[in-house]
Amino acid sequence: MAGPNEPGTGRPPGFDTLAIHAGQDPDPLTGAVVPPIYQTSTFKQDGVGGLRGGFEYSRTANPTRSALEECLAALEGGTHALAFASGMAAEDCLIRTLCAPGETVIIPDDAYGGTYRLFAAVLARWGLRYVPVSLHDVAAVRRALAEHPARLVWAETPTNPLLGIADIAALAGAAHDAGARLVVDNTFASPRLQRPLPLGADVVVHSTTKYLGGHSDVVGGALVTADPGIAERAAFLRNATGGVPGPFDSWLTLRGVRTLGVRMDRHCANAARVAEMLRGHPAVAEVLYPGLPSHPGHAIAAKQMSAFGGMVSFRLRAGEDAAVAVCGRTRLFTLAESLGGVESLIEHPGRMTHASAAGSPLEVPPDLVRLSVGLEDGDDLLDDLREALRAVG
Numbered sequence: 001m002a003g004p005n006e007p008g009t010g011r012p013p014g015f016d017t018l019a020i021h022a023g024q025d026p027d028p029l030t031g032a033v034v035p036p037i038y039q040t041s042t043f044k045q046d047g048v049g050g051l052r053g054g055f056e057y058s059r060t061a062n063p064t065r066s067a068l069e070e071c072l073a074a075l076e077g078g079t080h081a082l083a084f085a086s087g088m089a090a091e092d093c094l095i096r097t098l099c100a101p102g103e104t105v106i107i108p109d110d111a112y113g114g115t116y117r118l119f120a121a122v123l124a125r126w127g128l129r130y131v132p133v134s135l136h137d138v139a140a141v142r143r144a145l146a147e148h149p150a151r152l153v154w155a156e157t158p159t160n161p162l163l164g165i166a167d168i169a170a171l172a173g174a175a176h177d178a179g180a181r182l183v184v185d186n187t188f189a190s191p192r193l194q195r196p197l198p199l200g201a202d203v204v205v206h207s208t209t210k211y212l213g214g215h216s217d218v219v220g221g222a223l224v225t226a227d228p229g230i231a232e233r234a235a236f237l238r239n240a241t242g243g244v245p246g247p248f249d250s251w252l253t254l255r256g257v258r259t260l261g262v263r264m265d266r267h268c269a270n271a272a273r274v275a276e277m278l279r280g281h282p283a284v285a286e287v288l289y290p291g292l293p294s295h296p297g298h299a300i301a302a303k304q305m306s307a308f309g310g311m312v313s314f315r316l317r318a319g320e321d322a323a324v325a326v327c328g329r330t331r332l333f334t335l336a337e338s339l340g341g342v343e344s345l346i347e348h349p350g351r352m353t354h355a356s357a358a359g360s361p362l363e364v365p366p367d368l369v370r371l372s373v374g375l376e377d378g379d380d381l382l383d384d385l386r387e388a389l390r391a392v393g
């Protein structure tokens with residue numbers, strides 16, 4: 001963000017100011033306050049090679065997408081962001097930018113099922129090796145790096161769906177000491193709650209489908225880095241392979257990003273109430289929420305996050321059938337995959353988002369339920385869950 005939107009005191013702008021203004025100066029041609037949707041595939045050249053503003057073809061660059069990218073880079077404390085058609089497109093491009101066939105990646109033993117599937121069922125065939133390690137155990141990561149020299153440590157924190165916490169600064173130290181890069185999937189926290197780049201990560205990856213977009217109306221992904229070399233190579237691969245978001249999807253995502261701060265405040269407040277209620281409920285065996293002092297990662301989460309997020313998972317005493325039944329009995333919590341939107345969602349990871357991890361080291365417990373706690377009135381959410389839990393006894 002430059003010029004007209006700076007506070008004018010020399011003090012750097014705060015997070016919410018960046019969310020609303022970074023990359024979003026009023027349109028110089030018309031004064032439009034909201035960045036226009038440049039719904040065009042190509043751009044007129046003023047003579048061969050005479051590009052206006054560097055734009056030639058929308059797979060390579062598009063002004064609406066550039067506005068989103070500038071904003072995301074500012075929010076994560078990076079210098080470069082690249083937007084993608086989905087979180088998976090961003091992950092695939094990043095891994096193939098940083099690794100070559102025959103190399104090894106340290107992956108978490110708890111992560112989004114689609115990320116595991118990408119390593120196990122797609123990139124393994126390309127010749128990439130992966131070693132699952134419990135990333136909350138930094139000594140185990142160091143041992144794994146000594147045993148399997150790796151190009152990359154891939155982290156998620158908090159993890160999907162077990163809400164595990166990894167110490168980003170400590171992982172960055174372990175990775176860099178071994179000559180590896182650290183990538184952090186920051187989808188669950190969003191940059192409002194956690195900024196991995198200043199903590200030492202080399203690249204942040206997002207499913208912008210989730211909290212950044214925030215309204216369950218658009219699928220997208222992004223990479224953010226402060227390393228111009230990584231950004232340049234990833235931009236080359238993205239342009240060569242083409243997994244870009246369209247202008248309207250970029251615009252929708254950017255519209256969501258502007259309210260990220262206030263949304264995350266409410267997500268966190270509602271999730272804390274839900275976690276507290278579930279903790280005292282007789283049908284619940286365990287609540288997984290990093291905001292609870294009993295969570296093994298609570299101290300690290302408190303150190304590296306400004307609040308504990310909107311995702312809560314819990315296990316049912318009565319087992320898998322009860323977990324499946326609860327998912328079918330809520331009224332406000334909609335039974336659906338995905339997360340991070342204004343509306344509350346409930347799902348059974350074992351049979352839904354993480355079915356692809358069945359039989360692997362990343363398999364999730366069958367009695368697990370995952371909640372994406374939305375922005376509805378907290379009392380209504382608590383009543384809805386209590387009713388559904390009463391029905392399963």
Ligand SMILES: Cc1ncc(COP(=O)(O)O)c(C=O)c1O
Pocket residue numbers: 086087088089112114115156160185187188206207208209219220221338
């Ligand atoms: C933590 C995490 N990373 C990445 C992804 C993949 O993103 P997308 O669905 O936008 O491709 C997801 C999707 O659920 C996710 O939860």
